[in-house]
Amino acid sequence: MLLASKMAFPVNCSTESRPSLSENIDRFTTRFSSSYKPLLKELQQLPAQREVFKNIKNASAKLLDAFVDSTFKFADQRVLPSQSNFLPVDELNEPSVITSIEGKIPDDFPEGVFIRNGPNPLFGGLKSTTSIFGKTGHIWIEGEGMLHALYFDKDSDGGSRTVLYKNKHVETETFKVEKRRNKPSFIPAIDGSPPAIFLASMFNMLRFGKVNKDFSNTNVFEHSGKFYSISENHLPQEIDIFSLQNLGDWDINGTWHRPFTAHPKTAPGTGELVVFGVDAIKPYLEVGVVSADGKRLVHRADLKLDRYNVIFDLPLTIDILRLIKGGPLLMYEKEKYARIGVMPRYGDAESTRWFEVEPNCTFHILNCFEEGDEVVVWGCRSLDSIISESYGMDLDKSEWISGRLRSRGPVQQYTTFSSNDELLFSRFYEWRLNMKTGEVTERNLTGTKFSLEFPMVNPSFSGFKNKFGYTQMVHKPASISSGMPKFGGLAKLYFDEKEGEQSEGHIKVEYHEFEGNTFCTGSAFVPKEGGVEEDDGWIITFVHDEDTNTSKVYIIDTKNFTSDQPVAKITLPCRVPYGFHGAFMPVPIHKIRHCVACNLLSELLAIAKGLKLVWDQGYRKLICHSDSKDTLRLLSANQVGFHKYRTLILEITELLSRDWTVRIEHTFKEANFYTDFMAKLATTCDNGLIIWDEPPQGLQQLLLADIMGISFARIV
Structure with a gap:
């Protein structure tokens, strides 16, 4: 049994919400663009007109940027001393070998990767803006995602272990936009005064095609041997689990084009992945079932267990009409309904059975399963959301949260409170949904x-x-x-x-x-x-x-x-x-070693062994290519100090000081056919130093082309 929760934050809405303004705008834009598309297409075929359109577009973009830059002033949000570990950190350029371990990693602890996602805002931290329209600001769950990974390897004999740490930003498209601009560019568009939020959303859409950034900072999951980083408001990003590089958005081979839950569930028995996406326009909620191999969407419904999908529908809403009227964009409407839907695995909206439950806010579910005639759901339940009807207004959010954590007495069983005390106190909870009688039994555990x-x-x-x-x-x-x-x-x-x-x-x-x-x-x-x-x-x-x-x-x-x-x-x-959220991903040992092969130690070992081999073969002129800038900086430094690879660096320094000509250059392997060829070939070979008496098949053609002066165009 698997469960999908509509409480997934930050951009959810009630399935009973009215159509938003953005839906009407979308329909108008579609009709407008359809009417003029033939004329625009014909004009754009003319060379002169193409250049004119390009210049007009560029000029308009620059004017819009200038207006936004002069109107919305960015500033760092206030950070208390007790909030210092919520501040971002820099990326490490290379994986680090862990040398300080207190106690002992158990012998039967598996090989694999422990990886965690979380916010790591660009440009020093979360931002606020001020303008003539009012204030806007990031909320504490925003900020570009950064993956922190710990790699556990051990020798084939089960003896010594190697543990490495690496971190890296999830480089979404919006991340790349701001990195290129080298400054905050997306206006915060969730928290603040209603006019400023509305205009921030419009300007973000006009300039970047998105209302808000793709943060990808919430969770990491695996499906069919591939790994993904995800937040609630956009598609997942496929991640190379070893380099942590972003390999691109995962749209299930072009079949999914909407937000994607940060908590997808694998169906017992079949291995299928149950997903859902919530949006502010119709269809408000869609449930999908992805094949076990991850290549196709086998079922989709407008709106997991062994037989059912379980859907939480709780009134954390996003409402643009409410925003236009002066209310908050996001709001937990605790006086409204709360219900749980049970849908057959390949069912639809009509086949979903809804159970009314006590009002609550539930962000995370532990498990759900079938027991007799009942569907049993266990999760962490509180009486209020971290977002309230006043959260989007101008107030101290830290004080607001603190007030709802204070206690004056025991938390009651089901009833809402007359005061704000303990509203965010989360207790483990049980819902029992009887599929025969329709009755609901619920209690604190x-x-x-x-x-x-x-x-x-x-x-x-x-x-x-x-x-x-x-x-x-x-x-x-x-x-x-x-x-x-x-x-x-x-x-x-x-x-x-x-x-x-x-x-x-x-x-x-x-x-x-x-x-x-x-x-x-x-x-x-x-x-x-x-x-x-x-x-x-x-x-x-x-x-x-x-x-x-x-x-x-x-x-x-x-x-x-x-x-x-x-x-x-x-x-x-x-x-x-x-x-x-974090996860432990079991990974075979040889793939972990590929991770080790990309670090600084691997580069230094390769250079040292290569230099000695070439010297012993009698060559006295050599060009060596490395794709690690850190390696080149380290070798060009005048002092090694107490570097952990001091012995290896000194060995390379001694080899370079001999009577011969050696030039070590940096190159991106993707930009060098020979380096790229050898790097890919290395992934198919056994560990250790490999010597070819003659160039491998495939490299011969590249070397011959080089001798003949044939060049290749390569886009990097």
Whole structure:
């Protein structure tokens, strides 16, 4: 059983919303462009006219840019000292070998990649703008996505391990636009005064063809051996899991052209991927089923379990008409309905059965499954959203969030509060939907000791009844102080065990609290190799110690969950800001080694071995090409210092000082046919140094063309 939630933030709407203004504009634009398209096409065929149209277009774009630049003034948003680890970091140019590990990575911990997504805004942080129309600003979940990846490798004999860390921005098209311009260009268009938001959306659309940026900062998922980065308001980006390069948007071979959920689910048994997309124009919600091989969309419905798709329809809305009338663009309308829909796997809107439930805000679901006549759903439920009816107005958002985390008493079972206290307190919750009688039974599964969010389950039990679940624990004092959610530990849920006689039917919960001012994000469950029981494995998570400004990765044994210390603490080479979802991706060892082959150590080893080989062969003139600028900078530096590859660098320096002529040059392998050919050939070879007595087949033709002076046009 799989579930899709319409609470996915930030750009969702109710399926019962009225058509937005943008829908009417789209229809007008379509009719207008259709009427004039033949004339425009005929005019554009004439050479002179083509140049005129191009010049007019360029001039118009420059005038529009000049108007926006003079009207909307960008500024950095205020950052409290307690919010410092929400600030962005720079990319590392090369993967870093991890050398500081406290404890021991378990021998049966699998090879693979632990990867987490999260906001890492360009140009120093989140921005605000002021203009004659009012203020606009980013909200805390915005910011360009950055992937933080930890690679676990071990020798074939199962002995020593290699652990590497790498980070990289997800380079969406809008990311590239602002990088080229080298300044903030998209006007924030979610939070602020209504006139400014409306005009920001219009100017963004006119200048860039999009209302807002593609942040791609929420989650990472795998399907059919490929890996994707995703946010709720656009298509996923396929990612090379080893280099973290963006390989382009994934539109399922041209069949999906709308927003895409950040939490797609794999169907038990078939391996199909259940997705959905929510938009502000009709159709408001579409559900899709992607084939197991990821090549085609096998089902689409306007609007997962073993048999059903489960859809949450909760009133977090986006309404342009409300914005025009002076209200917020985004709003959680808590006085309206809340319902859960159950749709057959290949069903449609007509076959969906809706169950009315108590008003709530649920962002994340742990699992759902069938039990007798009932569909059972478990998730993290609160009574309000992080967005309220006043969120889009001019107020201190940190203070607004802090106020809803404070407590004056126990959280009640179902009712809404007369005050704002604890409205954002999230408890584990159960909905039971009876498919025969239509009845709904719902209850809290956990008490009020800790607010719980970002749930996890052993992925082998997704869609089936599970005994255990895991979540991050909100650290209330730190969250209130910063006005931002911080997670000070982890919780293990025992669904088949009760907390105690006086627990009001609550389930047993164990806690693993971190020491001091240490907080986590991106936690994931890692199944043990050869594990038999559901909780055979570990929780792995990125943590940050705010006292020492040090980031680490913790590995916690789920069988010994309440232990004071993780089994391993891995110190990272740089700060890792707080983020969102993480995942552990099991990857074969030889592919991990391809990741290692792209780092600085690999470049230095290749140069050292190559220089020695050529010298021993008697050659005294040599040109060496490297596609690593960092390698060239390192070799050209006058002092090595205490670099971790000092011995290797000194060996290369000694070889270069001999009586011969050597020139080491930088080249992008994509721009050099010979380098590109050899790099691709290397991926098919065994590890180690390989020597050819004569040029490999294929390279001979390229060398012959070079001798004859034949050149090739190459677009990079």
